[in-house]
Amino acid sequence: MELSIGWLYPNLMSTYGDRGNVICLQRRCQWRDIQVTIVPLDRETPSETFQQVDIIVGGGAQDRQQEIVMRDLKGEKAFALQQTLNNDTPGVFTCGSPQLLGHYYEPALGQKIEGLGLLDMVSKHPGIDAPRCIGNVVFEITAKPLATELETIWGDRPIVIGFENHGGRTYLKTVQHLGKVITGYGNNGEDGMEGAFYHNAIATYSHGPLLAKNPFITDWLLKKALENKYQKEITLSKLDDSLAIAARKAMLQRLDLSKIIATN
Numbered sequence: 001m002e003l004s005i006g007w008l009y010p011n012l013m014s015t016y017g018d019r020g021n022v023i024c025l026q027r028r029c030q031w032r033d034i035q036v037t038i039v040p041l042d043r044e045t046p047s048e049t050f051q052q053v054d055i056i057v058g059g060g061a062q063d064r065q066q067e068i069v070m071r072d073l074k075g076e077k078a079f080a081l082q083q084t085l086n087n088d089t090p091g092v093f094t095c096g097s098p099q100l101l102g103h104y105y106e107p108a109l110g111q112k113i114e115g116l117g118l119l120d121m122v123s124k125h126p127g128i129d130a131p132r133c134i135g136n137v138v139f140e141i142t143a144k145p146l147a148t149e150l151e152t153i154w155g156d157r158p159i160v161i162g163f164e165n166h167g168g169r170t171y172l173k174t175v176q177h178l179g180k181v182i183t184g185y186g187n188n189g190e191d192g193m194e195g196a197f198y199h200n201a202i203a204t205y206s207h208g209p210l211l212a213k214n215p216f217i218t219d220w221l222l223k224k225a226l227e228n229k230y231q232k233e234i235t236l237s238k239l240d241d242s243l244a245i246a247a248r249k250a251m252l253q254r255l256d257l258s259k260i261i262a263t264n
């Protein structure tokens with residue numbers, strides 16, 4: 001079997017280590033003898049390519065880079081990306097990239113950046129004096145049917161452990177939340193909710209990188225992508241996740257959560 005991973009604007013949207021998500025997907029494919037190609041979806045890339053990949057990964061970026069990306073991601077490319085996500089292609093979008101999938105992002109300085117409007121939500125930076133939302137974040141995925149699917153893969157509650165670093169605050173309208181915050185800020189530090197879930201697209205504020213600390217999300221993305229591509233049910237072989245599990249335990253202990261959450 002083979003998969004292609006589309007990586008949105010690798011040069012402009014890799015400020016926060018989210019390249020690690022691409023590496024995790026690649027490695028977990030290679031360990032299972034699944035051929036994998038990484039396809040940069042960049043300024044030089046023709047719009048058709050945005051529709052030819054099996055998984056999409058979008059990372060975090062600074063406000064200035066988000067503006068450059070949105071200028072490029074207009075018209076045909078925007079349409080192609082919308083089609084891809086509406087056709088249930090799985091994707092993981094972190095921090096700056098979900099802000100661009102919503103209606104708009106208002107930075108602290110400069111003009112409002114119009115987004116794709118695919119996710120019914122808006123993001124605003126409260127101003128240069130407002131504190132950034134920085135730190136370790138733990139949340140439980142509650143979005144349907146994702147939560148149940150993840151629990152089946154992981155054999156445990158889908159508790160996500162990550163790291164957030166954002167000035168923007170996101171407010172959801174009709175789109176489903178990804179999960180409920182256990183510790184950290186989440187979407188806006190006010191409503192206790194984190195991320196968004198749309199078709200098979202996971203939008204989150206969590207870096208980490210997300211997929212290294214939460215291998216069950218990596219496997220869910222791969223399973224969905226293979227099932228879409230080969231039109232049959234896929235059961236992925238188990239991998240040795242003992243290092244990731246040890247890292248998760250250490251972090252829960254550090255955050256004084258190990259008594260409340262017994263997780264893999």
Ligand SMILES: NC(=O)CC[C@H](N)C(=O)O
Pocket residue numbers: 016059060061062063066094095096097165166167168169
């Ligand atoms: N980590 C990020 O991607 C940051 C996104 C955005 N520029 C913000 O500060 O809100």
